[in-house]
């Protein structure tokens with residue numbers, strides 16, 4: 111069978127896999143191939159046990175795989191045979207040299223550009239899906255055209271706005287799709303090809319276009335604004351705890367102002383995920399590069415408040431549990447950075463687990479989807495850590511439960527049964543404010559939510 115377009119995606123991760131699965135599912139007339147340097151990841155995409163958990167993902171992968179969706183390690187052939195190449199490789203924070211701890215590490219990106227240049231035999235449209243610093247598209251175009259072999263490359267920016275946990279819903283019905291291009295005739299022509307792909311299932315008015323640098327910057331700014339709301343309400347949660355106010359009541363009153371809105375106003379132990387911190391630091395680095403010190407400091411404050419909130423959580427536990435956690439069993443309910451994902455990158459639970467071990471506590475971790483990742487995250491930590499899938503078994507014999515992830519299952523547990531099995535006095539630190547605190551208190555727990563007065567029996 112011949113296909114209308116051959117699409118390749120380089121990078122089969124949390125973005126590349128679901129995004130391409132959606133394109134293939136919605137557009138049977140296109141052949142979509144996803145390649146990766148990691149053979150294990152590709153083998154998992156080709157198996158019944160997909161490498162990432164995302165509600166609804168399995169269904170669409172199974173519907174398209176083997177028909178017009180393929181996962182492969184054959185990067186060279188993939189590049190040769192495609193007209194459109196999405197690049198969705200990881201762009202973590204640099205850990206070495208200039209900009210360490212702040213700038214984006216572009217080594218995977220650079221390597222991919224060189225691979226595309228090496229193996230291309232015909233003109234291609236290259237789509238930046240990864241989140242990148244402003245002007246990366248220009249750098250990519252320079253690498254690609256430096257071979258001077260007569261092959262034309264048009265680079266577009268098409269940042270991905272999906273949120274893990276709701277990726278399929280977000281891809282199926284996005285608030286917007288953003289496509290940035292150069293404003294030259296060739297750039298606009300390439301942009302229209304990408305608009306046509308998305309138009310297969312997304313209303314035209316939701317597909318917005320811009321110049322390429324606005325597009326690159328919009329992704330960093332969108333994440334900075336989202337994280338800023340969380341840090342704003344988390345900073346207020348600290349004040350609420352001192353002033354006997356209730357952060358949920360404050361958030362409700364503030365969020366009902368239609369100019370503010372009620373989303374992303376839940377106080378918590380802090381935000382996590384692979385993107386928020388890295389993208390804000392990337393923005394901060396850009397601002398410093400352009401000598402905008404005040405702007406850089408403003409956005410860096412969002413990350414500082416997040417670090418403060420995580421540390422505050424631990425210090426509260428320590429203070430409330432009679433200033434020692436040594437030898438106490440403490441159960442973490444959830445390890446993923448949010449519910450409905452197995453992803454633990456930058457999860458506050460990593461920080462909390464490490465700090466508990468430093469305090470010589472014995473840590474028990476339970477999570478419905480993230481235990482494998484939790485084991486990897488903590489493998490180098492010397493201390494007593496157990497991983498138990500069943501939350502009842504995990505919390506038995508513990509002095510405290512700390513809720514780290516807002517998994518819906520935790521709100522529905524039989525807490526009377528849990529209370530009976532725990533060491534007394536039993537504590538619950540609800541880092542996501544998802545439990546019924548009054549009911550827990552009545553059962554006998556000492557309950558400490560975020561941003562509200564604690565409920566204690568002594």
Ligand SMILES: NC(=O)c1ccc[n+]([C@@H]2O[C@H](COP(=O)([O-])OP(=O)(O)OC[C@H]3O[C@@H](n4cnc5c(N)ncnc54)[C@H](O)[C@@H]3O)[C@@H](O)[C@H]2O)c1
Pocket residue numbers: 120121122123124125126145146147148151185198199200201218219221222239240241242270271272273274384385
């Ligand atoms: N995870 C999210 O929710 C999310 C949302 C929006 C945007 N993003 C951005 O998307 C990009 C990818 O993020 P992710 O979470 O999918 O990362 P990921 O680490 O899950 O996946 C990246 C994949 O790229 C592969 N890779 C690296 N170099 C390669 C190369 N030269 N050739 C082939 N494969 C290569 C890696 O093996 C890995 O499997 C990042 O820039 C991220 O900031 C992520």
